[in-house]
Every structure is written in structure tokens, then in C-alpha cells.
Amino acid sequence: MIELKNLHKSFEDKEVLKGISTVFESGKTNLIIGQSGSGKTVLIKNIVGLFEPTTGQILYDGRNYVAMNKKEKTMLRREMGMIFQNAALFDSMSVLENVMFPLDMFSNDTLRERTKRAQFCLDRVNLIEAQNKYPGEISGGMQKRVAIARAIALNPKYLFCDEPNSGLDPKTSLVIDELIHDITAEYNMTTIINTHDMNSVMGIGEHIIYIFEGHKEWEGTKDEIISSNNERLNSFIFASDLFRKVKEVELKEELEHKK
Numbered sequence: 001m002i003e004l005k006n007l008h009k010s011f012e013d014k015e016v017l018k019g020i021s022t023v024f025e026s027g028k029t030n031l032i033i034g035q036s037g038s039g040k041t042v043l044i045k046n047i048v049g050l051f052e053p054t055t056g057q058i059l060y061d062g063r064n065y066v067a068m069n070k071k072e073k074t075m076l077r078r079e080m081g082m083i084f085q086n087a088a089l090f091d092s093m094s095v096l097e098n099v100m101f102p103l104d105m106f107s108n109d110t111l112r113e114r115t116k117r118a119q120f121c122l123d124r125v126n127l128i129e130a131q132n133k134y135p136g137e138i139s140g141g142m143q144k145r146v147a148i149a150r151a152i153a154l155n156p157k158y159l160f161c162d163e164p165n166s167g168l169d170p171k172t173s174l175v176i177d178e179l180i181h182d183i184t185a186e187y188n189m190t191t192i193i194n195t196h197d198m199n200s201v202m203g204i205g206e207h208i209i210y211i212f213e214g215h216k217e218w219e220g221t222k223d224e225i226i227s228s229n230n231e232r233l234n235s236f237i238f239a240s241d242l243f244r245k246v247k248e249v250e251l252k253e254e255l256e257h258k259k
């Protein structure tokens with residue numbers, strides 16, 4: 001579980017995060033949605049420690065990340081897995097070597113154990129047959145799956161994904177979403193995902209926070225989002241075709257019910 005308490009972040013005189021509080025539970029896919037520029041990436045970067053918040057607390061299972069010293073922060077970072085926008089694989093390393101990289105860096109296991117663990121993770125994302133290929137030889141969706149395998153190699157308690165579906169077609173996005181959702185439940189990780197993708201919201205939005213100009217405008221589940229009366233949220237989600245259709249059907253049913 002990750003808890004944010006009144007998180008603020010300013011860059012010089014520009015306040016980007018204006019006091020965000022929420023709880024991201026473990027075993028759930030927590031989604032952060034909002035318009036471009038609303039502060040999603042800045043928020044996730046604060047949570048993982050790439051930025052330092054101006055004020056506020058970030059509690060990792062009760063442990064206040066902001067108040068930790070450098071050594072404690074480094075230790076906590078080992079419990080985090082991250083998947084950023086471009087899969088960020090090493091082109092000169094094979095798929096297997098990419099997944100082994102964090103193990104080579106941070107574990108004391110033997111080569112044989114590290115190889116076994118990396119192969120286990122690759123198998124989990126259905127890519128064991130591609131282990132000896134290079135990133136340039138596999139599709140974008142496969143690269144994302146390698147990035148997921150690498151992110152879970154060290155068995156993280158916390159998983160962060162900034163726009164994991166960018167550049168992927170809808171069907172491949174669905175595969176990635178389901179994979180992230182399933183491993184989150186399987187390993188009881190606390191997963192936080194930044195997304196623009198309304199298909200993701202409807203597919204895996206177990207807990208959603210909607211950020212509007214740096215503050216939390218709305219919070220709820222994928223079922224609650226359809227019937228929300230929040231105007232800012234509705235105008236954001238109405239921009240998506242999928243949502244317009246779902247909402248229109250709902251409104252029609254409501255009207256018919258009233259007749």
C-alpha cells in the first residue's frame with residue numbers, strides 16, 4: 001500500500017501538484033488519469049523518488065519515503081519495479097540479458113540462479129522463445145512485455161508504469177493491460193499506472209484518480225466512472241469515443257426508465 005498525504009510539487013514559482021492525498025492499495029491496478037500536462041508524470045516521479053516533493057508525505061506501507069536518508073531510499077528503491085514510456089531496453093543486449101540486468105546489478109545469486117529467474121519472468125510474459133533475440137528483432141508489444149519481465153525480475157512490491165500502452169495498437173494494449181493486472185494480483189503488488197487510454201480505464205480501472213490541473217478532482221472505480229456527475233471528469237472522458245457510447249446508452253436507459 002502506498003499512501004500520499006497532501007503532496008505538493010512546485011518548480012520555481014510554478015505549482016504543478018497542489019496537495020494530492022490518496023491511498024493506492026496492494027493487489028490492485030491503480031490508475032492515474034488526466035489531461036496532458038495535468039501532472040501525472042510529475043506525480044509518479046515524486047512517488048518513485050525521481051523528484052522530491054515540495055511538501056507532503058509518501059508512505060510505503062507506513063514508511064515515510066520523503067523523510068528517509070539516502071541509504072534507506074536506495075534500499076526502498078530495490079522494492080520498486082518501473083516500466084517507462086518507451087520500453088527502454090538495451091539494444092546491444094539480448095532479451096534474456098535485458099531481464100537479467102537488474103539481477104546482475106542487485107542480487108547475489110549465482111549465474112545459474114539468475115538465468116533461471118530471468119527465464120521464469122520471460123515465461124510469465126510468454127516470451128521464453130524470444131530469449132536469445134535482440135530488442136531490434138521483436139515487435140513493440142513484445143518489447144513492452146520484456147520491460148515487464150525485467151521490472152518484475154527482482155520481485156518488487158511496488159510497480160510503476162507511465163503510459164505502458166503508448167505506441168501500441170488496441171489489441172496489444174489489452175494484452176499488456178491484462179498482463180499487468182494479472183501479475184499485480186498474483187504477486188500482490190501495489191501497482192500505479194499513468195494512462196490516457198480509456199480502454200485501460202474500463203478494462204483494469206480498479207481504483208482511478210482523476211487529476212485536473214494538479215489536484216485530485218475525482219476518485220473511484222471503473223464502474224463508478226460511468227455514472228459520475230463530475231463535470232470536469234465527464235468532459236475529459238467524453239472526449240473518448242468508447243466512453244461517449246457507454247454514457248449514451250446509460251442516459252438512454254435512464255430516460256426510458258423515467259417514462
Ligand SMILES: Nc1ncnc2c1ncn2[C@@H]1O[C@H](COP(=O)(O)OP(=O)(O)OP(=O)(O)O)[C@@H](O)[C@H]1O
Binds near residue numbers: 043
Ligand atoms: N522538470 C520540470 N521543470 C519544470 N516544470 C515541469 C518539469 N516537469 C514537468 N513540468 C511541468 O509540469 C506540468 C505537468 O507535466 P506532466 O509531465 O506531469 O504532465 P502529464 O499529465 O504527465 O502529461 P502527459 O499526459 O502529456 O504525459 C507541465 O506543465 C510541465 O511543463
Ligand SMILES: [Mg+2]
Binds near residue numbers: 041
Ligand atoms: Mg506524462
